[in-house]
Amino acid sequence: MSAWLPRMRRIAAMMVGMPDYDAYLAHMRNHHPGQPAMDRTQFFRERQEARYGGRNGGKCC
């Protein structure tokens, strides 16, 4: 039950297309150790551009 609030935050963030930064860090650690990972701000900007840059077709009617 204690995971309730973080989960709500993740739902809200994902509604606007922002994935979990910690999951990204974990992925980089496990699969690409030694490679530099983006910091939180870079990650935010990169994801923002990826979502809204246009390729994804945006929203529905």
Add this chain to the structure above:
Amino acid sequence: MTRHIPWILIAIVGAAALSVVALSRGEAVNALWIVVAAISSFLVAYRYYALYIGRVVMRLDDGRPTPAVRRADGLDYVTTDRVVLFGHHFAAIAGAGPLVGPVLAAQMGYLPGTIWIIAGVVLAGAVQDFMVLFISMRRDGKSLGELIRMEMGQVAGTIALFGAFMIMVIILAVLALIVVKALAESPWGMFTVAATVPLAMFMGAYTRWIRPGRIGEVSLIGLVGLLAAIVYGQSIAASSFWGPVFTFTPLQLCWILIGYGAVASVLPVWLLLAPRDYLSTFLKIGAIAALAIGIVIMAPPLKMHAVTQFVNGNGPVWSGGLFPFLFITIACGAVSGFHALIASGTTPKLIARESDAPIIGYGAMLMEAFVAIMALVGASILDPGIYFTMNSPAAVIGTDAASAAAAVTAMGFPIAPDVIAQTARDVGEHTIISRTGGAPTLAVAMAEIFSHVVGGPAMKAFWYHFAILFEALFILTAVDAGTRAGRFMLQDLIGLVVPAFKETASLLPGLVATALTVAAWGFFLYQGVTDPLGGVNTLWPVFGISNQMLAAIALMLATAVLFRMKRERYAWVTIVPTVWLLICTLSAGLLKLFSADPKVGFLAHADRFSAAADKGDVLAPAKSMAEMRQIIFNDRVDAGLVALFLAVVLSVLFFTIRSCLSARRDAQPTAREIPAQLVAAE
């Protein structure tokens, strides 16, 4: 057996509620019966039909890695908790469509719309979303155009991409038209919507430099700003200086929106689009939840008739009879082809395991249908006199309270002029007469429901403008994002002929494609705004036809894939809705082209005007020969567009049949899925 008992009970409750809704005559039915009927139908449909499709038709297999597992990169491909992903997918599919269509459909009474939404979503809409999600999930999350190319060939893929672009154009035009209709001559609404632009830019700067990435925080700040804008909007509207500054005619607003679309879609995304999307997404989810709670607390009786005389056609809101036009008027909410683009977008790249697909693909669409049901309830709790006053074109009911009251009363929905004037005063508008497009009607209904729960009658005007703002906000986001998406589609299409055009990084092709996209939807918007019948009348059916045709295309793809998987035994799951959509859209398209009734058929309308023009007559609503020629030209463009849609859908049908026949001749499955065993290597 015992595990089925709760579901049998839910089914019985649903059937009972539906029969109350369907069979009561004379006495007012409570709106909650519709809500209960819808929810129970959706639960049973999910438990039995969605899971049947998942287990038997698709044979979902958790041993098969999803794209999020196979290609995990922490960015685009991420295994995501299914509740989180449900929110993501629902927020992407639910827009203005499910709110507007049902409001317009209420002119035939609440019963036809309710039945179509429930049956349509269960058998067609949710099946489509789920199937496309499944197909894309098994192919690395490829997009609809790529999927059609893979399974039905290059030509079919290109035709579908072209169709999708035209549909995007029509959607943008019709959404922009709804904003024009909602904000014209309404300084309060116009001010609040205009205030969101600097507000969003502030939020953009905040998340860019001050506190990067703090979406929740900045959204709260934005919300406070929005509420302040609504509150101050009232004084702005009342001011003798600022009131007129924010008062625009529909034509002025049309040009403002075209200019806005052109500029906004080339700005950096962090400045305007992204922050406004945060606001509109959270506001949308919040407003939908509040509407659901409000309806349950208020438990309003339905004042609209179950079925009105307009089922035979000749209704004032839109022309045409129940079949086929009801089924294209309510597109989003029952079945929406646009979702095929979303279900083959980001969602399939995020699914953690295959067994999550039913709740995401089928479940989120059921949720959208529920939103549509609430919009239908909203329109139906209003006095029908008010409903028809707001939704009939000025050409039918005039522009003052006395003429509107007389005309609407003559339709059989008695209303007094002072009730019309009082309703306008209650919601803080100059007039509610002929505020077509659905958004203002829904806003009046939401104001009714919200003020019942919070604030009483004194808060009605605030809630009305809150509702208008909420609708306008996400429509403007859609216009902006849609123009960008349209630009890329166009660059891909032109790139087939002129390869240099595909270069999305270089400036000139991008600007040209953006200008062409804006010009395309701007043309239809202008045409809609200057249309004497109010535009919605003409454009909404074209939008509905195009959206349902895209749905038919997606379902045809799904059918072809089932044949190529050698599962044609189960292909009825997609063939049944495909056939129904083809019947509806082809007959609606043909009627729009060839109906002899000038109110329905574009060509008949053009003929009537050109016959008059040849004799030198000027027919109302045209005031000059130039306007006559404009009307004739518009009719022919619309007719050409509908003919184009028909050609697209018929050619995809041809490719589907060819693909299915050739799959039957093959002994082995030919569907191009990523093989299950590839995983181990990764």
